[in-house]
Every structure is written in structure tokens, then in C-alpha cells.
Amino acid sequence: MSPLWESGLNPAIIAGFLKHLAAMSAKNVDSFEFCQQQQQLVGQTAVAEFARLSAELAATSGMLDWTITGGRHSSGVPQLSLKVGGQISLVCQRCLSPMSHLLSSESTLLLGKDEADADEVEARIEDESLDVIAGSASMDLMVLLEDEALLALPLSPKHAECPGDLPTAGAEKAESPFAVLKKLR
Numbered sequence: 251m252s253p254l255w256e257s258g259l260n261p262a263i264i265a266g267f268l269k270h271l272a273a274m275s276a277k278n279v280d281s282f283e284f285c286q287q288q289q290q291l292v293g294q295t296a297v298a299e300f301a302r303l304s305a306e307l308a309a310t311s312g313m314l315d316w317t318i319t320g321g322r323h324s325s326g327v328p329q330l331s332l333k334v335g336g337q338i339s340l341v342c343q344r345c346l347s348p349m350s351h352l353l354s355s356e357s358t359l360l361l362g363k364d365e366a367d368a369d370e371v372e373a374r375i376e377d378e379s380l381d382v383i384a385g386s387a388s389m390d391l392m393v394l395l396e397d398e399a400l401l402a403l404p405l406s407p408k409h410a411e412c413p414g415d416l417p418t419a420g421a422e423k424a425e426s427p428f429a430v431l432k433k434l435r
């Protein structure tokens with residue numbers, strides 16, 4: 251029996267694999283308990299795993315880093331702080347070719363007990379920077395993260411200088427009378 255095969259059965263490796271599986275499936279949480287216990291989840295998810303986000307992108311390679319932290323707003327309402335970031339590839343709205351974009355977004359969501367309570371909290375808090383949603387005993391955090399990423403996308407992404415812009419830049423240089431004068435001296 252080869253040593254390689256034996257290392258494949260190493261309990262530490264199996265434990266690591268099971269931990270990985272647990273992390274992958276730990277998407278649905280009791281959002282109220284998560285906030286109550288001030289839990290935090292930190293992870294990295296392939297961009298390609300977010301179907302709705304992927305549909306908006308030029309390429310679905312890369313990873314998003316994220317952090318979700320449970321806590322309590324000063325009003326006593328449970329709150330989730332979301333942070334998501336990573337390098338993504340958008341479609342330039344001018345030349346329609348891919349453009350790299352650094353996604354970086356943070357937001358705070360307050361949790362109502364249900365839709366009606368969420369409306370009530372929203373009216374009571376009167377803070378435009380905070381969103382209030384209905385919490386749930388089984389909330390899919392990946393959906394929240396994807397919403398966060400989608401909302402953070404620029405409405406009309408454009409290259410600072412499109413790859414096809416080079417002829418224009420060349421024409422400008424040729425038109426400069428100072429450059430022509432310099433050459434004549």
C-alpha cells in the first residue's frame with residue numbers, strides 16, 4: 251500500500267473536508283438568533299455561484315470575499331452588517347468589451363419580525379441609509395450577499411479610456427501646434 255494512498259485517508263484531511271462541506275451548506279441561518287448571539291460568518295465564494303450576478307458580468311471568474319455580522323441597532327432592532335468585495339468583470343457600456351471593476355460594498359440591514367413589522371420599523375427609525383427587511387428563521391445569506399453585490403454595481407460602467415480610443419488620442423497629438431513647432435526648431 252503506497253504512502254500517498256494512506257495520506258488520502260488521513261483523518262485530519264477528512265475532517266477538513268467535512269468542515270468545508272459544513273461551510274458550504276451553512277447558507278441558511280436563523281437570522282434572529284444570528285443577531286442575538288452576535289455571530290459572524292466570513293467566507294469566499296466563487297462569482298460563478300451567484301447566478302443573478304453572473305448574468306450581469308462579462309466573465310464569471312474570480313471570487314468574492316464577504317463578511318456578515320449579526321448585532322443590534324441602537325433602537326434594539328436586530329441588524330445584519332454585510333460586506334462584500336472582489337474583482338469582477340463588467341461590460342463597458344461604450345465599447346461593449348470587458349472591463350475590470352473592484353466591487354466593494356458595505357451595508358446594514360435591520361430585521362423586522364415580519365413584513366408588517368419591517369414597515370413599522372422603517373417608519374419608526376427614519377434613517378434612509380438603513381434598509382429594513384423581514385427577518386426569518388431560515389434566511390439564505392447568499393441571497394442577501396448577492397443582492398448587496400447587485401445593488402453595488404455601477405449603473406453604466408465605462409472604461410476611463412476604451413481600448414478602441416487609441417486613434418482619437420493619436421489624432422489629438424498630431425493636431426498639437428506646439429509639438430509641430432518643437433520639431434521645426
Ligand SMILES: [Zn+2]
Nearest residue numbers: 342345409412
Ligand atoms: Zn470601453
